[in-house]
Amino acid sequence: MTVIEYAPAPESRALVRLEASYGLFVGGEFVAASGPSFATINPATEEVLAQVSEASAAGVDAAVKAARTAYTRVWSKLSGTDRGKYLFRIARLLQERAREFAVLETLDNGKPITQSRDVDIPLAAAHFFYHAGWADKLAYAVPPGPGGSTPAPLGVVGGIIPWNFPLLMLAWKVAPALAAGNTIVLKPAETTPLTALLFAQVCQEAELPPGVVNIVTGAGATGAALVAHPGVDKIAFTGSTAVGKQIARALAGTRTSATLELGGKGxxxxxxxxxxxxxxxxxxxxxxxxxxxxxxxxxxxxxxxxxxxxxxxxxxxxxxxxxxxxxxxxxxxxxxxxxxxxxxxxxxxxxxxxxxxxxxxxxxxxxxxxxxxxxxxxxxxxxxxxxxxxxxxxxxxxxxxxxxxxxxxxxxxxxxxxxxxxxxxxxxxxxxxxxxxxxxxxxxxxNTYNQFDPTSPFGGVKESGYGREGGRHGLAAYLQGEGH
Amino acid sequence: MSRIDVRKTYKLYVGGKFPRSESGRTYPVYAAPARSGATPRLLANAAAASRKDAREAVVAARAAQPGWAGATAYNRGQVLYRVAEVMEGRREQFVADVRAAEGVSAARAEALVSAAIDRWVWYAGWSDKFTQVAGGVNPVAGPFFDVSVPEPVGVVAILAPQASSLLGLVSVLAPTIVTGNTAVVLTSATRPLPAVTLAECLATSDVPGGVVNILTGDPAEMAPWLASHRDVGGLDLTGAADAAGVDWGALEASAADTLTRVLRPGGTGAEAVEPDWLPEPGLGRMMRFVDVKTVWHPKGR
Structure with a gap:
């Protein structure tokens, strides 16, 4: 069979401006971490893209404290309408800078540019749009019980995400967390931290109140520190079943809730x-x-x-x-x-x-x-x-x-x-x-496969985890009451 | 001379039958003392279920689950409503049981039994409504039909409340099974007898054997085996409050290895508190032991 040869059609890297090294994003600022750093590479070339900080337990603690302060002093006092406006801003900024995000995602992750351009980034923006509209409609998100009042947020969310859809998984955690009125500390995967760090810049551009979103980079130890932190009210994790079980064990006997999106064998x-x-x-x-x-x-x-x-x-x-x-x-x-x-x-x-x-x-x-x-x-x-x-x-x-x-x-x-x-x-x-x-x-x-949408609840049964992301069900998991 | 009454042997309820514990063990159940210092009155020698009984109960619950979940919601609602009818017929016995178990006045016992029957009716009516309230069609950005529906998690192990022997029991059992789960219930350790009477109602309504399995005995002994059981999909720890020797955090930890869905007991921090069972409960207990399934299909000509 003849295979048609195509001339290379490379996307330009010019849009992406990388720093040599990145600190942690805590309280609205990039802060230099005192501890060690690690390199993130382009898996297609093994070229080092940047040095990234490894957040220690102290770094995680600072981020959780910043998130708590932002929750108590600012975010929980804003109206849903105003929270929604910040999320709309973020959605628009992601669209405006979509190609830059797509190229960076492809550089750091290795996925084809057509996928980051046509799937990851547009879906991430769509998640922010979708949840922006929920922020002032939370009373409609869960069926009102007897004496039903507006459901309350949980507080500080710890998000831990994998390397396969870095920005999209960030959006799955950050958008519903913020729409529901929580603040968040997010740990991107150690091999794909760069779009999360670029997202931190988007938060700055959107003038999101400092501390509402915090990004701590690192590997398993950083994630474990976040899970173990007593100041975290909910863990939202996407990753392997083995780590999901560790998290479930670590949270046993506490009042910290969890959403676990784990492995599969579809x-x-x-x-x-x-x-x-x-x-x-x-x-x-x-x-x-x-x-x-x-x-x-x-x-x-x-x-x-x-x-x-x-x-x-x-x-x-x-x-x-x-x-x-x-x-x-x-x-x-x-x-x-x-x-x-x-x-x-x-x-x-x-x-x-x-x-x-x-x-x-x-x-x-x-x-x-x-x-x-x-x-x-x-x-x-x-x-x-x-x-x-x-x-x-x-x-x-x-x-x-x-x-x-x-x-x-x-x-x-x-x-x-x-x-x-x-x-x-x-x-x-x-x-x-x-x-x-x-x-x-x-x-x-x-008669289809791998379809995703912000309105459509996604998540597993049995050892693929529990909780849903997307749709009304996904939002409810960030509210007190019946969602979890 | 008054008539010599016929007394009842209180047994387990597993797979629709009333076996003794395979261990042959029993334990004395006393009436709640009318005043402190009074000599406790022996009510019964209840069966003290064993680890093996608990495992047999899981087998029975697992076997019954596909049929129960596969029945129409209308049918499940009819069957559960029938339970309330049979409970109403046994009102006097329930009142006497609850009075003896909880040491409450006759009027209070009447009120608790009424609330328990009404609670059962309330949940029975949810069977063909819950799916619509908890599910729905998702307006995805593409030519797809996309629908989400709640589905039962399977077999749920329930630590029934220690204090509220009937209303509390009904309030944890009914929401679990109405959505299509089957249940293994560990009754209140010291107040198990109203649960056995409820088992007799279940056995004489049309609830298929194995949908509800009721074990009397020591929850501290049996709960760890249920929490870690690979065929248990949900764990309700409500009854950990004031249960001697039960560490709910340890049970939750042992459920983590199978990612069993856990409903934590009420309270804050490590403390477990039994809730007030009288207010209308809301959807929370039904929501906890379902997983939402989303089905996509393209639209086209």
Missing amino acids: ANIVFDDAPLDEAIEGIVGGIFFNQGHVCCAGSRLLVQESIADEVERRLKRRLATLRVGDPLDKNTDVGAINSRTQLDTIAGLAHVGEAEGAHRWDTGCALPEQGFWFRPTVFTGVTQTHRIAQEEIFGPVLSVLTFRTPAEAVAKANNTPYGLAAGIWTEKGSRLLWLADQLKAGVVWG
């Missing part, structure tokens, strides 16, 4: 009557979007036995056209793996898949010499007990299993400790709706 179920062209695109987007660094990725393909061969053939043909390479190139479909650590994890689990007897196939495409890369990979002949059918790989690796009956599809789809997302591909409406009921998952995509 089943994408394809029936023999599915619209195959769309299904193939859905399978590819489901697992190879964002290099598979998606908690709700459709990492398990469950395909009906009668069409398994055809789906496999079409899938491989489609994958051969994916362009893996320079994330800043607008032709790129699959970018860089975010870090060497993650690359090692993916490679390790892929090795296990082979060792356990599944059949490994990849596109064989050329990869850049610098940076962290992994070819889109498909495992066929996978059984339910294989680790690649049970464990989250968080990379561009698809495990293919087969089924014969709808009941078998349900049993296999539900056979993991996770329950975040699932996809169903069939033209038969009654079967789709029956399956949607049966699947143990917080999000079910019928």
